Amino acid sequence: MSSIDRRKFTKLALAIGATAAWGDLFASPSDTRWRERRDLFPEGVASGDPDSNSVILWTRYPRDEKTSTADLQLEVAEDEEFQRVVAKSKTPVSNSSDWTCRVLVGGLKPARVYWYRFTDKEGNGSRIGRTITAPDDHDPRPVSFVFVSCQNANDGAQNAYRRMIFEDERAPEADRIGFVLHLGDFIYEIVWYPEDRPQGMYDRKIRDIVRYPDGEKIRDFHVPTTVEGYRAVYRAYLHDPDLQDARARWPFVNMWDNHEFSWLGWQSLQKFEGKTRPAQTRKVAANQAFFEFQPARMARPNGTSLENFNGPKVIDTPVTKFDDHGLGEEPNNLAAIGSLTGYRSIRWGSNVELFVTDQRSYRSEEPTGMEEAKPLLSDNFPSLMPQEAIEIMDAARTYNKGNPPPTIRSSDGHIEIPNIWKERPAQTVLGADQKAWFLDRLKNSKATWKIWGNTTATLDMRADPQNLPPGSGTPWPWSGYAGFVIQDWSTVYVERGEIYDFVRDHKITGFATVAGDRHSFWAGFASKSLPPTAFSPVGIAFVTGSISAPGLVEAFEHSLPKDHPLRVLYVGQGPADQSPQPTINMLLRHGAKSCLEYAKTGDIQKARALSNPDLSPHVSFVDMGGHGYSVVRATSGSLETEFVCIPRPVERSTREDGGPLNYRVRFRSPLWKPEQTPKLEVQIIEGNPRFSI
Numbered sequence: 001m002s003s004i005d006r007r008k009f010t011k012l013a014l015a016i017g018a019t020a021a022w023g024d025l026f027a028s029p030s031d032t033r034w035r036e037r038r039d040l041f042p043e044g045v046a047s048g049d050p051d052s053n054s055v056i057l058w059t060r061y062p063r064d065e066k067t068s069t070a071d072l073q074l075e076v077a078e079d080e081e082f083q084r085v086v087a088k089s090k091t092p093v094s095n096s097s098d099w100t101c102r103v104l105v106g107g108l109k110p111a112r113v114y115w116y117r118f119t120d121k122e123g124n125g126s127r128i129g130r131t132i133t134a135p136d137d138h139d140p141r142p143v144s145f146v147f148v149s150c151q152n153a154n155d156g157a158q159n160a161y162r163r164m165i166f167e168d169e170r171a172p173e174a175d176r177i178g179f180v181l182h183l184g185d186f187i188y189e190i191v192w193y194p195e196d197r198p199q200g201m202y203d204r205k206i207r208d209i210v211r212y213p214d215g216e217k218i219r220d221f222h223v224p225t226t227v228e229g230y231r232a233v234y235r236a237y238l239h240d241p242d243l244q245d246a247r248a249r250w251p252f253v254n255m256w257d258n259h260e261f262s263w264l265g266w267q268s269l270q271k272f273e274g275k276t277r278p279a280q281t282r283k284v285a286a287n288q289a290f291f292e293f294q295p296a297r298m299a300r301p302n303g304t305s306l307e308n309f310n311g312p313k314v315i316d317t318p319v320t321k322f323d324d325h326g327l328g329e330e331p332n333n334l335a336a337i338g339s340l341t342g343y344r345s346i347r348w349g350s351n352v353e354l355f356v357t358d359q360r361s362y363r364s365e366e367p368t369g370m371e372e373a374k375p376l377l378s379d380n381f382p383s384l385m386p387q388e389a390i391e392i393m394d395a396a397r398t399y400n401k402g403n404p405p406p407t408i409r410s411s412d413g414h415i416e417i418p419n420i421w422k423e424r425p426a427q428t429v430l431g432a433d434q435k436a437w438f439l440d441r442l443k444n445s446k447a448t449w450k451i452w453g454n455t456t457a458t459l460d461m462r463a464d465p466q467n468l469p470p471g472s473g474t475p476w477p478w479s480g481y482a483g484f485v486i487q488d489w490s491t492v493y494v495e496r497g498e499i500y501d502f503v504r505d506h507k508i509t510g511f512a513t514v515a516g517d518r519h520s521f522w523a524g525f526a527s528k529s530l531p532p533t534a535f536s537p538v539g540i541a542f543v544t545g546s547i548s549a550p551g552l553v554e555a556f557e558h559s560l561p562k563d564h565p566l567r568v569l570y571v572g573q574g575p576a577d578q579s580p581q582p583t584i585n586m587l588l589r590h591g592a593k594s595c596l597e598y599a600k601t602g603d604i605q606k607a608r609a610l611s612n613p614d615l616s617p618h619v620s621f622v623d624m625g626g627h628g629y630s631v632v633r634a635t636s637g638s639l640e641t642e643f644v645c646i647p648r649p650v651e652r653s654t655r656e657d658g659g660p661l662n663y664r665v666r667f668r669s670p671l672w673k674p675e676q677t678p679k680l681e682v683q684i685i686e687g688n689p690r691f692s693i
């Protein structure tokens with residue numbers, strides 16, 4: 001590496017808050033007296049955001065002394081025995097960053113496995129980590145990666161990681177996973193203490209993983225209020241052995257979703273019990289803890305220190321004025337969300353460019369969750385809202401070519417609410433600046449596959465209660481389809497349409513979305529609209545089941561009254577079934593009539609024969625009860641995505657493979673040309689995902 005490159009590299013390291021290290025040593029055996037002391041590095045090691053010649057390495061080395069700092073020696077080697085050490089560096093840790101450190105190691109070779117470890121003055125060492133650099137931009141080799149989301153150590157086990165490690169260790173070198181894309185809910189800031197819920201959570205018992213030093217109790221759960229609280233929950237999660245082993249085995253690309261800050265949070269605001277409140281100090285605290293615990297190439301405006309976040313001083317101030325793109329103009333809001341910029345793109349060889357976007361920091365207020373929209377919900381149709389009403393709220397003042405109706409009214413006239421959205425700009429998730437960045441990068445990408453790493457799901461999640469025959473509960477009081485109220489891209493029609501139109505207009509091929517948050521497996525097509533409007537896919541889209549957080553099927557099993565007239569649509573039972581079945585999958589894929597038929601006959605074939613072909617041409621697979629992870633393999637000719645589904649992770653498995661599998665299903669999409677329609681071939685490799693297809 002030339003000295004100019006080094007100067008640039010040092011600047012880059014500083015911008016992301018990392019020490020710089022060089023991988024240009026003549027490979028030689030380690031001269032460090034390293035003996036492993038995992039107890040002194042209780043959160044393990046990690047690596048993040050590799051490119052073709054560099055990667056960020058991380059550890060935590062807590063000291064008792066509250067004011068002092070310590071130095072660690074980092075070694076990076078080409079072998080696990082550290083006989084060929086290629087980079088060494090001293091890195092400081094201090095109390096001010098909770099004893100964490102980040103080192104950006106450059107001068108590495110592309111597409112190579114490296115091993116690394118940290119050692120203190122006395123020779124006490126961290127565990128050994130393994131990381132992998134990306135292939136260089138012209139390298140056409142296949143790229144494999146896993147995408148995951150939503151791990152909850154408070155009420156679930158991380159068996160999915162154990163399975164992932166087990167399979168990868170046994171895979172041929174060329175088929176091994178290159179990195180793990182973590183699409184958020186790495187932590188859940190909402191924590192129950194066991195005494196808060198002696199009855200447990202659905203099928204699970206509550207684990208005593210963390211006690212917030214200065215938490216706030218809301219209803220029966222606790223949330224952090226300071227950086228100490230957010231740090232405490234990261235530390236607690238990293239004490240999970242399966243998660244810690246995964247971080248030590250692969251580089252991670254991390255992006256926050258909502259729970260890294262706040263459950264119903266948007267921009268720097270929180271929402272609890274129906275009330276929005278300013279939380280600029282908590283947003284900065286959340287960003288600081290993310291910065292400290294997730295090695296990532298994220299820009300900080302105050303990037304002047306290697307080891308300190310140096311967040312802005314903000315005051316919790318109500319945000320009342322929003323610009324034409326929904327961004328709150330209040331200075332503390334702008335400072336808080338600007339304290340760490342998460343969206344970025346990373347390239348893996350000639351076949352993959354990954355665009356990771358932030359769905360929380362710049363979004364406008366989500367309309368379906370607002371108090372004013374509550375009358376659109378009804379206990380008769382759990383979680384469903386009329387699509388026509390959601391379209392009015394989403395498009396806001398742009399609805400009907402700028403002529404929004406004064407009220408939102410059901411076809412039977414029984415429900416009518418004022419259209420308070422009619423003066424607002426259309427809903428945005430990305431915000432103006434991030435969207436401009438995303439579209440520009442998409443257009444200019446030279447990679448075969450342009451992969452949108454999206455923390456929230458894009459595929460429409462809708463049902464057809466308008467097709468319920470008379471006599472099956474209360475009639476649906478609206479004329480058309482219903483959308484599930486899950487507050488993701490499913491109901492962001494205008495902005496999602498804008499992105500998909502851009503893809504079509506610029507003849508962008510190989511557009512694939514991988515997403516999390518929905519706690520369910522989905523495979524299908526990116527289309528801006530569905531019948532009765534045009535169905536015109538511009539790409540393929542996937543959603544991964546949660547690692548461990550409970551999904552909708554488990555929630556409905558526990559919360560939907562046993563005598564609910566439409567229980568058959570959610571967790572129905574055939575005549576011979578001993579327990580509830582995930583019929584919500586059938587509702588989403590085939591429609592209400594199929595669910596009724598299944599409840600009557602218990603015959604899935606007969607039920608599928610009544611499929612509503614207009615409901616979900618965009619869905620090839622859906623499992624609202626699945627947990628596990630998803631593996632992508634991208635080549636110059638195709639993209640394959642494999643869902644690896646495990647049983648509900650209620651308890652930690654003691655098996656070395658992490659426990660049994662429910663099913664493994666693979667989707668293959670040949671690369672399409674402009675003007676061609678993307679296709680997905682479905683192949684069930686093992687198990688039987690009965691209601692999902």
Ligand SMILES: [Fe+2]
Pocket residue numbers: 149150185517518519549
């Ligand atoms: Fe989640």
